[in-house]
Amino acid sequence: MQMTAASRQQLIDQLIKEVNSSYAFPDMAKKVETSLRQQQKRGAYDTMSSPQRLSEVLTDELQAVTRDRHLRVTYSKEMIEDRKSHDERSPEEVAGYLATMKSNNFGVERVERLPFNIGYLELRGFARATDAADTLAAAMTLVAHTNALIIDLRNNGGGDAAAVILLASYLFDKRTQLNDFYFREGNRTEQRWTADVVPGLRYGGTKPLYILTSKDTFSAAEDFTYALKNLKRATVVGETTGGGANQGDDKRLSPNFSLFLPLGRTISPVTGTNWEGVGVMPDVSVCARDASKTAQVAILTRMAASENDPDERRRLHERIAQLGAGATSSISCS
Template sequence: MKKLLVGISLLYSSITFAQKDDKAAILSDITKKIEQYYIDKDTYKKVDSLFQIESKKGSFNQLTQKEFAALLTERLRTVIKDKHFFVKYLENYTPEKQGNEKESEKLNNFHNSLENFGFEQVQRLEGNIGYINFKGFAEPKSSTKALESAMNFVANTNSLIIDLRENGGGDNGMLLLFCSYFFNNKTDLYTTYSRYNNKTELNNTQSKVSGDKYLNKKVYILTSNKTFSAGEAFAYFLQQYKLAEIIGEKTGGAANPVEHFIIDNQYLLLVPSGKITSLVSHTNWEHIGVIPDREIKVENALKAAHTEALRNILTTDTKTELSIPEIKNLINKLEQ
């Protein structure tokens, strides 16, 4: 799934009218943005040194714009060791084409709707187990109905599997809204500190949601090394509050929230500008990833979660459409 759009119309203005494909000016502008916004105020020095070394080596010569952006992303992530750095070439981008904020929001929502706002699949597995395959967090105003429909569909299941193995993250507001379905009351989850304005924001769940909350039932979250950013946050906070069991692989390890910039009317730049701090652990998953409760190969995670959910049915003597012998046969089949 392509990464969901999270509001490009709200990007900070950062347009440098350099000569087309003036890589030196582009590198200089990127360095300035990192100096002003990156969570570590001294990192720009390492970035400046990196760009000078690579320029002298001729690493950026003869590259197309797409290749240039891809190389910048790779070098920033490798040298700075922050996976939230991202540079993308914006083909045919002009400020005029972006229109006003409402038009841009409408366009973003349309593109996200083509991917059903991240909800790839919602179904009921054998044994009355709910399953949601969720691939990205789009802006909550447009995603609320899709989330509500998904949660209403699984409301009567005995337990729920949420598949985040291909979830690339997205919008913080949607993260908090989705989390709200698993907390009975409004709950403070974490703070977000932004260095560029020296402000700290408290992030919490909502006491009320438009759909049916999923409370006091087993929840299993599937993860992989591709689970990223807000996808990691969802697993991290439900695990910390003992509301879900994580099954699969350790996640990517990208916790720092980002600011978006347009460089030279050609490139989208994402700079990690803040730090998330859990109110439970007083830290986050940056560089570490979310550690599964049960670490297992990613391709086996769904079968493992389904098996555990069925075993819980037997342990708790929960009624389903299957008889006890049928449940045991299904467990044997899944374990083969």
């Protein structure tokens, strides 16, 4: 497929139309239109016959104007079908989706009880809450009786907002507002609260909780981190996250082009804003590779400070010494 002047014009016109009608930030949508029209007048796209290259350039332009990493244009050699909701998928499509999720254990990569009864849960993604509920319940039940919990989101690129609410619901003793979500369509705002009842055992809201992050922590994983940090429920250890706060969906621009477009935005009841473009800053800034042992050292230090048994206190300090060597500032992370 080769792009022509007519097909480029049609693509950009449709792109501007979708951004203006649905983007979560109406004022920013107008800036996008202005920027793209200026680029057209300068002839910036005139020599682009490659559809792949054009999609990349348009994505760069959109993100440069908005600083929104969710916003992107994608080219496909195969014809793009209109996106179906989960409920509209065929039984075969649903079965394929579930098979993929099961092969990834619904994002639950690892559950472990570390020395001195510290729970550890590594999540690589937030699968749909309705599908992942049993697996998350099993994981949270396994760590329910630990004295402190580490949730590792260093390799978590996001997923389902409802799964974020479900996991957070295990970590509070009472119903708690996590955030608001503004939808451009209908100009409405939805409050998001933890659930009154969860399957399995609730961890509760008083035991120490640490969340591990990296620059690759993104989207729904940042949503979870941002909410629990600002509610003072968790201590965040690691690197500043990727900075993608605006949730959206794919819009078909043409038979071979689509646009992922944020349709709404998260608003913290604590900060009045979100982490878009800036990421979630950790409370304790270290290289991602050092985040786990840094969190463990913090937990064990607290335990040692309140431990009356001298033998147990000695064992705690021995473990701290084992873990404490070699941590580096995140400034020097490669």
